[in-house]
Amino acid sequence: MSIALASVPTITLAADAYMLMSIWKPVLLFAPFVGWAWMISTVLDKHAQRFFLGQEKWNAIHIIFGVAALILVVALPVSGIAGFAAAFVGSLIILGLDILIFVSITNKDTKVPEGERLTLNMKDMSESREAKKAAKQIGSSELNIVGANKITVQPPPKDTPELGIRVSAEQIVIKGFEAHASQIDILPANESTYAASYLVDGVRQAGDPIAAADAIQIIDFWKKAAGLDVNDRRRKLTGQVTVSGGSISSAELKLNTSGSKSGMRMSLIFNPAQAVRRKASDLGMLDQQLDMVKNWASELEHVGGTVLLCAPSDNGRTTMAYSIMKLHDAYTSNIQSIEYEIEDQLEGIKQIQWDSSVEGPDFATTVRSTLRRDPDIVSICDLPDVETAQTVANSDLERTRVYLSIRTDSALKGIQTYVQAVGDPKLAAKGLRGVVACKLVRVLCGNCKVPYQPTPDMLKKLGLPEDKVSELFKKGGQVLVRNKPETCSVCAGVGYSGQTGCFGIFPIGDEERAMIIEGNWNGLRAVMRKRGLPSVQQAALRKAVMGITSIEEVTRITAPKKSSSSKATAKA
Template sequence: MLELPIPAGLPTLAVNTDPVVLVSWWKALLILPPLVAWLWIVSTVFDKFCARFFLPREKWNLVHLLVGLLALGVAVSFPVQAPWGFFVGWAIMVAVLTGHVFLFMAIANKDERVPAEKRMKVDFSALRSKDHKPKQAAKASELVIRNMDKQALPIPEKETPEFALRVAAEGLYLKALEGRASQIDVGSAGKDQTYAAAFLVDGVRVPGPTMPAGDAFKLIDFWKAAARLDVNDRRRRLTGDVTVERGADKKKVRVTALGTQGGMRLTLLLDPEGQVRFKPTDLGLLDAQQAELTKLVQEGHGVVLTAAPADGGRTSTFYTLLKLHDAYTQNVQSVELDVQDVPEGVRQNRWDPQAEGPEFGTLVRSIIRRDPDVLGVAELPDQQTAKEICKAEPERTRVYASLRAGSALEAIEAWVRTVGAPAEAARVLHGAVAQKLVRKLCQNCRIPYQPAPDLLKRLGLPPEKVKQLFKKGGQVLIKNKPETCPACQGTGYIGQTACFEVYPLGQAERDLIAKQDWAGLKSELRKKQLPSMSQAALKKAVDGTTSVEEVSRISAPAEAPPRPAAQPAAPAGKPA
């Protein structure tokens, strides 16, 4: 080999052949486990969740990528050279990844396309020690049922009649949860000594399983015993509460049992407080209606009628109106048959029809004599109650009188009939609020379509402005195959919203009411240019909240005019 001499004084290039370690191997072992776990959650759980409920996958995948790069960058390049600097960066990486997991769950669960029972939850119950396994009998029991003293009902031994009854009772409850039911009814099917269950889903009754009368009685007695009701009393209306737990999910259930001419009847109302607890902005009021309702509340005197059909959301609006008043600076009270919620600061007076004491109207009179600032009367069971309300000083007390009616005009007519004296009934009236519920279209599977011109003409919608409406679907394409929508389970609807009409009543309207000039009153209300119930429903159909079929359903005239004064009070625990 030829070796060339290097002149003295010239710079030389020295090459260090020793290996250089850029990242310690033990640091990689610490970084990889949380990063891999996070990647697994994002790719297998979150991505599938977005695909199932049609959440924006591309947007979320980009967010996941940016968060992962940020967390990894912090771990490997934390700007502290000290040995403990790496551990600080590693801890920040774990905190970022963990926080991102919980933040995604919180945001995704709030999306209206995700049903409440399908929301993501963190359940550590599966991590319980194997040394604390329950008995063999408990393995087939999925629920923990507690009475109001928080004592859990013991689970019977397997292969006993009591255990089979427990499994049947739990099965009925679980079927209701899977079907998004808000209420379970068990009653006589009307033939062959057969009983049947029914589920209330989005305001529509869905048939459930049938059973022999003997099995139904045992099922009813099971829930009565769980709520500590008298199982031997098969005549009176009995109401009690239990708490049902399934993993991390916990629900209060109101148990109501009563005897009817057809036999025993059981009603299980799931989460009674949650069903009637709404913010004013969540009721479904249009902007103009919200403004008028705010004015009515601020006016603070006279009688305001609140009306809806049975199971029409009347109780929710009743409680919401009471909560709009400041219960700490005003004396706010209510008279109720069935207390479903406990508004903060409101003094609630419950009237028990089976207990000895004053009549409903007498109780209302005694409270009015105490000069409350606001009084809510949840029912109008008789003429005495209506007359006592009329005796309240209209300039000093605001009274919300709740009754069953299909529109504001029907509510006013029913109020006048109940009082019996048109002039007296008209004198105290300052407003009427009526509503009906419509089902909300499932945002996952609703189908857009171009409405025909004759349909728009029949609905009174301008063809030049309404180019698209929506109808229920029930199916979605998963891998190019039609399958039942996982969000609505094929019904095409999820949840309900209310369509309102809100009318303040001035002296001109009161004069027409005193004359019972209903045609004139209807014309006067139209002059206010406030949305009617049908117009509010059409607005929700145009913006895709509901369908034309639902609008037609609530706009159809009732078969017979309602007479609230002759109606008994709503069943205990049942939303009015």
């Protein structure tokens, strides 16, 4: 836009001899044109372009007004100070009218969002300029985001608040990826703030707080990208996007969003199918434990009965259930699973999703109707109520194998929970065949772990043989590069990379059954110990001795739990 600038030399045509004698008068006459041209080129023209308001049409209109003002200045016949004043005020009115008409018409245009309408208030304008400047400083979009129906989500234009939100939304994901997080959660912390947190190898790390208004827009951004209904702020919605760019070569992100009175919450799960896709032999079971589980699944051993799968939240229960189901032959056996969320498609296995937010039969009824169809193997993802336990205990466990997942942190507690829920110790014990307990420890980063010699006192406390353990490892986080310590690039300075399971696996035989019926838990513990099978804690200690994990990790997973356990995620 250079309408006014082109007209500059002609202004002097209006000047009569009187005016030419003084410098300030032509400058004053020139001023409205400069202001008007600046306004058009920096604000109005960009506005028209950004919201598709007919940029060319408006330019034509501006030219007409500009020319009209110019004609007035040139042609006004009055000479002297009166002529000058009339020319000045007249051109000011014409040029001002042009701007006024543009603002009032375009503000009524539905293409312009409410927050983006122009205002003639100078204070507001300078505020909006500040906001744009801030948006510029925020940075630029780095990620390629492919959402629903394989559609790429284009970054918004520069200088817009939408870009700021996009950049913030991306930064949260980039930060999570670089920290090797498996999951990112954003949920309300208090009335005005949301909190982001990152789940890294099963340990939650706090992120930066986010202003509530921004957090909601960030959640909406990801929902929109995944093709979810942004206006549905209550129900649980699930979607998926693929992100790449920057430090991320390519990652699938699963979105879970829901809302409550306190606000919205969102979980972003990195590569969800990969996370639960492990062979039983890769879960971290000790050799004898793996043999036992394989035996339970083998054709020769295949008899019915219930096997309890016990692990706290976020300790690989889903992965464990999937891996054990995959030990069975899906072609010769009828295998079914009942799950809250189908996290990976299992070949040959009928996976039934049960969703609490959808009207229909309750969990126990779904379990009952599945068991009635005489499947060979059924995996049940949770024990949410006593009816489910009673349904399992009363089913034909002579021929059906049931893997029942229980959210608890030990084999003994799993048995107690199940027996209590069934309400009849004899009936519960009759069908029990085994119990598997699992907790995850973090694996020491092989690039930076630090060896040390444990003291005899420490070994004694841990119950480890003094003569056999000469070396243990602790986390590092730093490596020496040319004799200078630097942050380890493999684990990003955390000292750990990845997780492995520590298992306690016990068959339930007649001796154990008798103790369960008596409710003699100390006796049951003694019987289990007598078999010489490692518990979760012992398995974890063995992994520390092997240099896979640290004593700190063993202590972390076996120490009594603090009462304020976060219920941030219901994911198993």
